[in-house]
Amino acid sequence: MSFVKVYIHYVWGTKNREPLLASKELRQLVWQHMRENAREKGIYIDYINGHKDHCHCLVSLGLDQSIQKVAQLLKGESSYWINQQKLTPSKFEWQQEYFAVSVSESMVAKVREYIRRQDEHHATKSFEEETTEFMAKYGFVRKDDF
Numbered sequence: 001m002s003f004v005k006v007y008i009h010y011v012w013g014t015k016n017r018e019p020l021l022a023s024k025e026l027r028q029l030v031w032q033h034m035r036e037n038a039r040e041k042g043i044y045i046d047y048i049n050g051h052k053d054h055c056h057c058l059v060s061l062g063l064d065q066s067i068q069k070v071a072q073l074l075k076g077e078s079s080y081w082i083n084q085q086k087l088t089p090s091k092f093e094w095q096q097e098y099f100a101v102s103v104s105e106s107m108v109a110k111v112r113e114y115i116r117r118q119d120e121h122h123a124t125k126s127f128e129e130e131t132t133e134f135m136a137k138y139g140f141v142r143k144d145d146f
Contacts, residue, residue: 012098019052
């Protein structure tokens, strides 16, 4: 039997960064649905939260799951569900791109706390600023490139 524990911190935004997840109540409804849907698909969401224009999701990948497939399943089904339920004033879509980075076991609690504090965090920082910091911090681009 194989044993695997690989944590991935995903971040993705709404298409064109539209603030369609405007209320905390709506976001909680969406995050709960995403958890339930993930459970049905055998995806373990450790922690999920976000803000009006994006989602953070800490996932523990299963043995046969890929980063890309998990992102596709979570994003695709949730946008379909949001539209079916007519939860937003216009058509809801996630952007195609996403950010995904591995998280060591020793940092899981810190990442959970970061995800938990999204409303507080985005009182002073935009999603664009957050993305720029992530891209530089994890070596996808140099900070000078922005």
